[in-house]
Amino acid sequence: MNFLEKKICDEGVVLSSSVLKVDSFLNHQIDPEFMKQIGTEIANRFKAEGITKIVTIESSGIAPAVFAGLELGVPVVFARKKKSLTLTEGLITSTVYSFTKQEKNEISIAKKFIESGEKVLIIDDFLAHGEAALGLADLVIKANAHIAGFGIVIEKSFQVGRQKLEENGYRVESIARVKEMSTNGITFIQSEVMSS
Ligand code: 5GP
Numbered sequence: 001m002n003f004l005e006k007k008i009c010d011e012g013v014v015l016s017s018s019v020l021k022v023d024s025f026l027n028h029q030i031d032p033e034f035m036k037q038i039g040t041e042i043a044n045r046f047k048a049e050g051i052t053k054i055v056t057i058e059s060s061g062i063a064p065a066v067f068a069g070l071e072l073g074v075p076v077v078f079a080r081k082k083k084s085l086t087l088t089e090g091l092i093t094s095t096v097y098s099f100t101k102q103e104k105n106e107i108s109i110a111k112k113f114i115e116s117g118e119k120v121l122i123i124d125d126f127l128a129h130g131e132a133a134l135g136l137a138d139l140v141i142k143a144n145a146h147i148a149g150f151g152i153v154i155e156k157s158f159q160v161g162r163q164k165l166e167e168n169g170y171r172v173e174s175i176a177r178v179k180e181m182s183t184n185g186i187t188f189i190q191s192e193v194m195s196s
Pocket of ligand 1: 018021022027060097099124127128129130131132161
């Protein structure tokens with residue numbers, strides 16, 4: 001078991017066969033040392049790609065993205081789910097459907113923060129149906145930048161997100177890949193972790 005899989009087993013709560021609650025270290029309270037390890041692991045996997053920017057989405061993608069940005073020495077931009085009062089012009093937008101919240105969100109990013117030709121690493125906390133990931137990809141494409149791949153903290157491999165991203169030709173690196181989960185336990189697809 002890698003460091004994240006162990007943490008999920010110790011602290012994660014399986015709310016249903018498809019929803020995992022990890023609010024003690026990722027979605028509400030953040031464990032900075034642990035998050036740094038996650039960000040570093042994602043960064044290491046993309047070290048050779050010449051990444052110039054990381055793009056994520058508020059709020060739970062920000063912490064792992066910042067630590068990955070620190071390791072790679074690149075800025076982090078987070079897409080907003082709600083329009084900001086100060087962010088009104090020069091926006092790129094995309095529509096994302098959330099299965100967990102059962103609502104559509106228009107996500108946006110200021111165009112000036114993604115220059116054309118940049119090599120972008122997209123990071124998010126969970127990969128489920130791939131809606132958020134594809135919405136972020138859409139923003140990067142609209143900015144005429146290149147997508148180097150996706151760094152995901154927890155992938156639910158029994159849902160279609162990875163398949164959708166791979167069908168689009170994208171590289172997906174997830175630190176934990178949940179194969180199955182129930183109130184009796186969680187099983188993972190083993191993946192090699194570089195930094196633990
Ligand atoms: P997708 O767009 O891939 O269907 O879902 C990804 C987004 O939904 C993530 O950004 C995450 O916020 C949320 N999400 C999806 N599944 C789960 C889950 O099992 N637990 C938690 N905490 N969030 C999830």
